[in-house]
Amino acid sequence: MKDYATADIRNVALVAHGGTGKTSLTEAMAFRAGLVSRLGRVDDGSTLSDFDPDEIKRKISVNLSLVPLEWKSAKINLVDTPGYADFVGEEKSGLRAADSAIVLVDASAGVQVGTENAWRFADERALPRMIFISRIDRENAEFDRAVEGIVAQFGRRCAPIQIPIGSQDHFQGVVDLIALKAHTGEKDEEGPVPPDLEQQASAYRERLVEAIAENDDELLSKFLEGGDLSEDELRTGLRAAVVSGTVVPILVGSGTKNIGVTGVLDAIIGYAPSPADAGPLKAKTPSGADEELQTSPTAPLAALVFKTTADPYVGRLSYLRLYSGTLKSDTQIWNANKNQAERVGQVFHQHGKAQDPVTQLVAGDIGVIPKLAETTTSDTLCTREHPVILDPTKFPAPAFSAAISPKTKADADKVGTSLHRIAEEDPTLAVGRHTDTGELILSGLGESHVEVAIEKMHHKFGVGVDMRTPRVPYKETITVSTDSEYRHKKQTGGAGQFGQVTLKLEPQPRGSGLEFSDKVVGGAVPREFFPAVEKGVREAASEGVIAHFPLVDVKVTLIDGKYHPVDSKAIAFEIAGMQAVKQGVQQAKPILLEPIMQIEVRVPESFTGDVISDLNSKRAKVHGMTPEDGTTVITAEAPQAEIQRYATDLRSITQGRGTFTTEFDHYEEVPAHIAQKVIDGAKKEAEARS
Secondary structure, three states, X not given: OOOOOHHHEEEEEEEEOOOOOHHHHHHHHHHHOXXXXXXXXXXXXXXXOOOOHHHHHHXXXXXXXXXXXXXXXXXXXXXXXXXXXXXXXXXXXXXXXXXXXXXXXXXXXXXXXXXXXXXXHHHHOOOOEEEEEEOOOOOOOOXXXXXXXXXXXXXXXXEEOEEEEOOHHHOOEEEEOOOOEEEEOOOOEEEOOOHHHHHHHHHHHHHHHHXXXXXXXXXXXXXXXXXXXXXHHHHXXXXXXXXXXXXXXXXXOEOOOOEOHHHHHHHHHHHOOOHHHHOOEXXXXXXXXXXXXXXXXXXXXXXXXXXXXXXXOOEXXXXXXXXXXXXXXXXXXEEOOOOEEEEEOOEEEEEOOEEEEEOEEEOOOEEEEEOOOOOOOOOEEEEOOEOOEOOOXXXXXXXXXXXXXXXXXXXXXXXXXXXXXXXXXXXXXXXXXXOOOOOEEXXXXXXXXXXXXXXXXXXXXXXXXXXEOOOOOOEEEOOOXXXXXXXXXXXXXXXXXXXXXXXXXXXXXXXXXXXXXXXXXXXXXXXXXXXXXXXXXXXXXHHOOXXXXXXXXXXXXXXXXXXXXXXXXXXXXXXXXHHHHHHHHHHOOOEEEEEEEEEEEEEXXXXXHHHHHHHHHOOOEEEEEEEEOOEEEEEEEEEHHHOOOHHHHHHHHHOOOOEEEEEEEEEEEOOHHHHHHHHHXXXXXXXXXX
């Protein structure tokens, strides 16, 4: 691929609801541009952009993929992104690297929740966009209905620049409303508008001309005076309107049939902004001062790493968008976030899973650098002499957690490193060990997200792990005060063991933990044995008494005891302290405590009632509901045990439109009927382990 100037580059992200044909459209554009010699199919696992084993197995995209094309003396960097909610981090990464977006809308399903999310993410980046009504060749596809749904959801700035010739099984091509020409078949043969479509084409064209003219005073004046706008005036006016975001052109076609694809490529070149159209980019110096970057190959270097992959053969691959300057192979750069120098070997263009070496990347281009030692996603690469930091991509927080454990001893040796590398390439994953349960926890955006991460560990690094619901970190406490006396005596022929203690156990306020003190008088227990008693007390507390959960919010006081001048040893008083606690807890009306989480749920107003009802079924206490721009923000507290799968439940209730966040708040007593089930389950689990 030859070198292209910044003004001749187009960075376009394909975004949509899952299953609307993004990958098929990407494949068709790659085929039409001559990048591939045959048209791959998602169902066959043969597409350029869905090459990961998990994507081939599931027949969906789970990673963003780069596909650079050459078309009409310009370069198009296509970013094919996943559409399923569990992989929204990849979608956000793709939009971060793009200058515009093509939002796909299924011709039969219309605007779906993934479409709404993609639109919102594009709004967050203020990206110009176009819409492609896809799968027009499928059953129940209807162009006019799809357009009505788009306009109803996103406004009248959305205007078709094409209409289909036929639909469903009879789809043959498209009519270009600006040139008023028909383009049919895979070969894109040009001809006149079919007579039966002239009226429809005229109506849509008038609407398009009006939308374009409204954004240009000169064109509007000519339009209102009854003058017809020329094709060149329309194309120039449309490009300006698309770049400013005041018009969103609607195209139509079928990626699998490879019809209407040329029109998409032409629209990208003709109407989508180049990096040079974006104007100065805001950045920060390491000291926090504002700075503006010019999109010029001669400006100081500034590039953002928008994605990282862990390749078992090549090593770490850093996907970067160059915002200013020029990046050459075999040079040294500066990571401003890590304050580290990085050595750049070879720079590549990425074609799906393949790399094409290049000598340099210029401002506005997208490429890949392998084997950077310290660099991770959202880091800024620049020069040491001119350090700047670009805004990082904002990723959603994990919402679903699973406990994982290695399948074999060999897996156990590698699981930590593999998890780190998987989490490193996906900022929406989080890995940690729970301080109370000791479990290794992998968290993501949903169950499928975590499952895919586990599968990646297996096929990338050969590490197998089992996945299960995390244990709830229950705790035990007491509700009344009690005294507990225990004597440990052991005689084996020689020197024996003897230690007797009397402990006072008192309940304390929530969050107090475990407190140990002594009030022994008269030397009933020598001071030298106090640490041993405390050790036994704390060991018993950590093991738990009624269900093997930690004992908390208890004050334990050593108030009396006895010792033997010969047989008393530290181990004897340690055992006595441990057993006195276990005995005392049973006497002090013990209860279980469970973690209570603060939860904030954001849902469309129409789902508020269903969400409230579901929360009530989960023993939640709803604190408030706040209307906010067509949505309702619900605040509540709920037991952790009841919301471990809430990501899946909320998605089902709200058709994927709801989001939520949680954080730990406090511990509270478990209702008696539930506590007994937890205790019985804990005992069975302990017996199974023994």
